[in-house]
Amino acid sequence: MAIDPDELGHSKSDLAKSLRELRVQAGLAGDRLARRCGMTQSKISKIETGRTTPSLVDVELILRALEVPAELAQRVLDLARVANTEWQDVRALRRKGLEKKQVELAALDQSSTEIRHFLLSMLNTLLATPEYVRASLAHVPGDTTKAVAKKLERQTVLYDETKSFTFLLTEQAARWAVLPPRAMVMQLERLMSVSRLPNVRLGVIPLGKHIPESPLNTFMVYDNSLATVETETGIVLLRDRRDIQVYREAFAMYEGHALFGEQARTKLTEWADLFLRDL
Numbered sequence: 521m522a523i524d525p526d527e528l529g530h531s532k533s534d535l536a537k538s539l540r541e542l543r544v545q546a547g548l549a550g551d552r553l554a555r556r557c558g559m560t561q562s563k564i565s566k567i568e569t570g571r572t573t574p575s576l577v578d579v580e581l582i583l584r585a586l587e588v589p590a591e592l593a594q595r596v597l598d599l600a601r602v603a604n605t606e607w608q609d610v611r612a613l614r615r616k617g618l619e620k621k622q623v624e625l626a627a628l629d630q631s632s633t634e635i636r637h638f639l640l641s642m643l644n645t646l647l648a649t650p651e652y653v654r655a656s657l658a659h660v661p662g663d664t665t666k667a668v669a670k671k672l673e674r675q676t677v678l679y680d681e682t683k684s685f686t687f688l689l690t691e692q693a694a695r696w697a698v699l700p701p702r703a704m705v706m707q708l709e710r711l712m713s714v715s716r717l718p719n720v721r722l723g724v725i726p727l728g729k730h731i732p733e734s735p736l737n738t739f740m741v742y743d744n745s746l747a748t749v750e751t752e753t754g755i756v757l758l759r760d761r762r763d764i765q766v767y768r769e770a771f772a773m774y775e776g777h778a779l780f781g782e783q784a785r786t787k788l789t790e791w792a793d794l795f796l797r798d799l
Contacts, residue, residue: 531599531602531603531605532570532573532603533570534599534603535570535573535574535579535596535599535600535603536567536568536569536570538596538599539567539568539574539579539582539596540568542582542583542586542588542596543568543582543586546586546587548585548586550564550565550568553582553585553586556585557578557581557582557585558581559578559581564582567582573603573604573759574600574603575604575759575761576597576600576601576604576760576761576762577761579596579597579600580597583596583597601760601763604758604759604760605756605757605758605759605760605763606756606757606759607754607755607756607757608621608754608755608756608757609753609754610752610753610754610755611753613754614660614661614662617666617667618657618660618664618666618667618670619666619667619669619670621667622645622667622670622671622673622674623670625645625674626670626673626674626677628742628746629674629677629683630677631742632683632742632743632745633682633683633684633743634683634684634742634743635683635684635685635686635740635741635742635743636685636686636688636740636741636768636771637685637686637687637688637740638688638735638738638739638740638770638771638774639687639688639689639690639693639738640690640692640693640735640736640737640738641690641692641693641696641738642656642693642696642698642738643689643693643694643696643707643711644738645671645674645675646674646675646677646678646685646687646714647687647689647710647711647714647722648671648707648710649703649706649707649710650668650672651699651703651706651707652698652699652703652707653668653671653672654668655698655699656698678714678717678719678720679717680719681718681719683719684719684720684721685719685720685721686720686721686722686723686771686775687714687720687721687722687723688723688724688725688771688774688775688778689711689722689723689724689725690724690725690727690735691724691725691726691727691791692727694708694711694724694788694791695791695794697795701795701796701798701799702795702799704792704795705792705795705796708788708789708791708792708795709792711788712785712788712789715780715781715784715785715788721780722780722784723775723778723779723780723784724778724779724784724787724788725774725777725778725779726779726787729777731774731777733770733773735770735774737749737750737751738750739767739770739771741764741767741768741771744761744764744768745759745764746758746759746764747763747764747767747768749767
């Protein structure tokens with residue numbers, strides 16, 4: 521199903537209205553529907569008033585309990601999938617202040633225990649040196665001092681051993697030279713250092729390996745609850761369990777082609793040596 525970003529702002533209220541109307545048409549009170557679904561009446565009320573966005577499992581249970589015909593049920597499920605998708609426009613994020621996005625991401629880091637990062641073309645905040653962070657924001661107009669500070673502050677989560685992190689880096693992500701050679705060597709040395717943290721697995725995918733599928737985007741998966749996909753113009757947040765599973769499976773496939781541990785550090789050292797030649 522194609523998702524139009526313009527639909528995302530309306531889908532939650534449309535879904536709430538549709539589910540409420542279907543219940544009324546079925547002649548069921550909210551408490552009876554709740555019992556049929558194994559939910560509380562309060563949850564049904566919050567779903568129907570738009571205060572809570574139901575998961576697709578919740579919607580499937582409600583539609584089954586209301587005995588909604590298959591074709592209509594599919595339309596409502598499609599609406600629920602859009603309601604579980606969020607679009608964050610990069611221009612809007614910049615207008616609000618990039619430091620606010622970092623606060624949001626820090627909260628997401630704190631609320632998750634198993635976090636996967638697939639980095640296609642550049643390194644991200646958790647892995648970056650201060651110089652790399654500043655260079656990555658050089659194209660952003662205005663003062664980025666607060667955003668840089670918040671990005672660096674986020675890195676402390678890597679030392680929380682109640683969480684596990686897996687980073688997959690393509691060779692392009694590791695070697696994309698946003699900094700002069702000496703600073704890139706320091707960046708690669710940071711990657712080696714992070715790879716030794718007990719709760720971190722850092723894998724690199726060298727160019728030239730035969731991989732039958734090719735990645736299209738940088739993406740992150742937080743536990744089983746959220747996947748985020750970065751595009752040139754914004755970020756898509758996916759909460760549909762089917763979408764999340766697609767990205768978990770893609771991550772596992774790429775993970776199978778990555779080098780870890782000493783093999784990864786050897787490859788990072790080779791790439792650092794290439795930068796040293798340019799000094």
